[in-house]
Amino acid sequence: MFYRENGQFKSTYREDQQILGIRQDRWFIFGLIAFALLVVPYWGSDYMFRAILIPFLIVSLAAIGLNLLVGYCGQISLGHAAFMAIGAYAAYNIVVHFPGLNFIVVLVLAGLVSALVGILFGLPSLQIKGLYLGVATLAAQFFVDWVFARVKWFTNYSSSGGVSTAPVEMFGWTIDTPMEKYVFILVVVMVFTLMAKNLVRGHIGRSWMAMRDMDVAAEVIGIRPMYAKLTAFAVSAFYAGVAGAMWGFLHLGSWEPAAFSINFSLNLLFMIIIGGMGSILGSFIGAAFIVLLPLALSQALPLLNNLGLKVDTAMASHLEFMIFGALIVFFLIVEPLGIARLWAVAKEKLRLWPFPH
Amino acid sequence: MLKHLALTAASVTALTMALSAPLVSTAHAQAKEQFFPVLSYRTGAYAPNGTPFANGYVDYLKMLNARDGGVGGVKITYEECETGYATDRGVECYERLKGKGPTGAAVFHTLSTGITFALTDKSFTDKIPIITAGYGRADSVDGQVFKWNFPLGGTYWGAADMLIQHVGKKEGGVDKLKGKKIALVYHDSPYGKEPIALLQERAKMHGYELSLLPVTHPGVEQKATWLQIRQNRPDYVFLWGWGVMNGTALKEAVAVGYPRDKMYGVWWAGAEPDVRPAGDGAKGYNALTFMAPAGQGKVHQDVLKHVHDKGQGTGPKAEVGEVLYNRGLVAAMMSVEGVKRAQTKHGKKPLTGEQVQWGLENLALDQKALAALGFAGYADNISTSCVDHEGGSVAKIHTWDGNKWVVGAEQYTADQQIIKPMIKASAVKYAAEKKVAARDCAKELASK
Structure with missing residues (x-):
């Protein structure tokens, strides 16, 4: 009843090509952005920003990056946290050696360094596919872990092997309160999301999808596999690198290589599988699922104590793992294509509601 | 499908409620x-x-x-x-x-x-x-x-310092450590890496040879580490582990035949859960005590x-x-x-x-x-005090006799002459990196 596009006619190519073709969607997204930018900063608490929104946004960006590679181009990467680590350490070293550089420049440079390494580790994809490629990308994870733990230069010879960063400054603005960090990250994530959305519906995204669906056919119609695959690796690693730099500088503040461990890589992969492969929206939903659900569970489970059940912290923690695992299985069975697909189906239904036939 | 939608909606509501709970x-x-x-x-x-x-x-x-x-x-x-x-x-x-x-x-x-x-x-x-x-x-x-x-x-610098003092005493003076080999088996994290700076500083002073053997989290895989120890036969092994890593290290030491009484753990590698898994093999193993034995x-x-x-x-x-x-x-x-x-x-x-x-x-x-x-x-x-947030650092060595920890008589104090300058240098570096303004303790005292 409320969600249908009757009477919305497109009379120009421009209108036909817009990202949000339906007016209701447009209102919803603009409303959401306005809410996130104008209302949340005044209403949110420190806990809200530091424990929920900031990790969620940064991880979403990394998930978008991984989705470009895995969901759009069909190249599996099991070591994506490694590219985040590269972004974080690159940003750290840039700041150490060129103090006073604008943080946006630092972010972009960190992303570029990560993209270069991404291309390097993407080279095996020209020869091998599928699971074999997955194993090859695992090498990135272990190699990067090893390098940052062992080569002292990267950590500026810190005695403990961990690095710590100064508050981020740019244009005379010091980003140090959680609210400021949130706003900055939100803007960065919005810009990069828009870029990703445009990439995947443009020439390059189509060539990625052609590679994903059938590489031989894609080659026959004139798509260069090397170019398509390596650009996917580069762009994906760039996103991960930017996300990693923000994770280090704006979320953790100080970190060690373990902050970007293989667990993080696997979590990113779970995010896009649960959220929806080949869907930008799916990256956000998946990130929300993986980041927020355990927190919600760990907060909600001790409430069972009020009902007379005895749930101590250890029990709650075990239960959290069990329920979380069960929910993953549940969603994969209900909708193997991800929660984003569920959302798309819901939208179809809504168009017909309340008179399906 | 509507049922699924309802389920999703319900879980979303539950989530928002859970999230808004801390605000309330x-x-x-x-x-x-x-x-x-x-x-x-x-x-x-x-x-x-x-x-x-x-x-x-x-x-x-x-x-x-x-x-x-x-x-x-x-x-x-x-x-x-x-x-x-x-x-x-x-x-x-x-x-x-x-x-x-x-x-x-x-x-x-x-x-x-x-x-x-x-x-x-x-x-x-x-x-x-x-x-x-x-x-x-x-x-x-x-x-x-x-x-x-x-x-x-x-701190870990103090702990490492006390262990060096102890093995120095066993050898009959820290100057006798020259040419000796000490291996640090450490948890590969900031925790395990903390003592390295001090051990290297002391190595420069006394001329012992320090080898660093990292063990990755969680520490159940140490075969390669102990193979190196078997080859190098260090005179002492310092263990900077936590959790399952300690028990595993002791079992591996038994496996390669490294004498347990040459092994010294930091105070986080010297509790009952660390030695019990190794059974009798842990007998003779030493560790620092911290405050309470x-x-x-x-x-x-x-x-x-x-x-x-x-x-x-x-x-x-x-x-x-x-x-x-x-x-x-x-x-x-x-x-x-x-x-x-x-x-x-x-x-x-x-x-x-x-x-x-x-x-x-x-x-x-x-x-x-x-x-x-x-x-x-x-x-x-x-x-x-305002200047010293540690408030003193003493420890003893205790040894596992197979059933219980036996506390040694000797009490050690960290040598502040070595540690103080290191702390100062590191703190100044941190303050510069983080742009933290240091307090002036003398001034704060005077204003009271």
Whole structure:
């Protein structure tokens, strides 16, 4: 009843090509952005920003990056946290050696360094596919872990092997309160999301999808596999690198290589599988699922104590793992294509509601 | 499909409700309560060690509530949050607990060097002290830079220093260490890497050969490490492990035939859960003690009487008096004494983290005061100041005889002549990196 596009006619190519073709969607997204930018900063608490929104946004960006590679181009990467680590350490070293550089420049440079390494580790994809490629990308994870733990230069010879960063400054603005960090990250994530959305519906995204669906056919119609695959690796690693730099500088503040461990890589992969492969929206939903659900569970489970059940912290923690695992299985069975697909189906239904036939 | 939609909608609602819960709960009524957050880990690879510590910590708080009605007439409340030894969860727990209670969290024990590093940055704006008794950043002894960190009773630099003193003494003087080989088997994390700087500094002075053997988390895979030890045959092995890593190291030492009495653990590698898995193989293994060795004193009697005998014990009764349990008790005592000291200045009411910071910075616990608390023989003197947030660092060596820890007679004190300049240099570097303005302690004292 409320969600249908009757009477919305497109009379120009421009209108036909817009990202949000339906007016209701447009209102919803603009409303959401306005809410996130104008209302949340005044209403949110420190806990809200530091424990929920900031990790969620940064991880979403990394998930978008991984989705470009895995969901759009069909190249599996099991070591994506490694590219985040590269972004974080690159940003750290840039700041150490060129103090006073604008943080946006630092972010972009960190992303570029990560993209270069991404291309390097993407080279095996020209020869091998599928699971074999997955194993090859695992090498990135272990190699990067090893390098940052062992080569002292990267950590500026810190005695403990961990690095710590100064508050981020740019244009005379010091980003140090959680609210400021949130706003900055939100803007960065919005810009990069828009870029990703445009990439995947443009020439390059189509060539990625052609590679994903059938590489031989894609080659026959004139798509260069090397170019398509390596650009996917580069762009994906760039996103991960930017996300990693923000994770280090704006979320953790100080970190060690373990902050970007293989667990993080696997979590990113779970995010896009649960959220929806080949869907930008799916990256956000998946990130929300993986980041927020355990927190919600760990907060909600001790409430069972009020009902007379005895749930101590250890029990709650075990239960959290069990329920979380069960929910993953549940969603994969209900909708193997991800929660984003569920959302798309819901939208179809809504168009017909309340008179399906 | 509608059913699924309904399910999704329901879970989304539940989620939002759960998320908005902490917002609501901050609006507490002003009760006469002091809130102590407890970051613990009872699950994961470090649970065998994290659990007794947490039990000791919570039992002490329970005992004070039952025996004295809290601290200075202010009831103690606490809440546990499971970190699983993971830094990101630790930060989340910190954010969750820091605003609870009428005045917010009094003081945090992070119980993880990684979490300490992450929270140190936040302490400057949140103004809540962090006690890292026997762990954390060694350079945070410098209270002029690290206003909110309290590595009470010792740091890893101190611990490494004492171990070198001990093996030096065994050889008949530290100068006899020249040409000797010392291997450091360490947890490959900030925790394990902390002592390296000091060991290298001492190696330059005494001319021993230091080899560094990292073990990756969680430490169950050490075959390669011990193969190297078998080949190199170092004269001493220092073990800087935590959780399952310690037990595994001892088993591997048995497997390659490395004498256990040449092995020295830091105080986090010297508790019952570390040696028991290795069975008889652990006999002869040595480790540093921190504050309290195993055993029971007056405070344990109180805990048993007021908590365990009433069926309120957090863990099993048999655990009372174990090394890590006792360390939990001491840690809780430090928090409470900090609050108590702060009450002398600010009055017997719920205090904020900032007020407790003053208390922790002006602790003066000598043997007499500790005996009055029931900690005679189970804690060492702590006297802190604006400049020195460590408050003294002494330790003994204890040896596992197959059934229990036997404490050696010799008491060691960290050599401040070596450590002080290192702390200063590291703290200055941190202040520069983080753009932290150092305090002027002399000025602060004068203004009082």
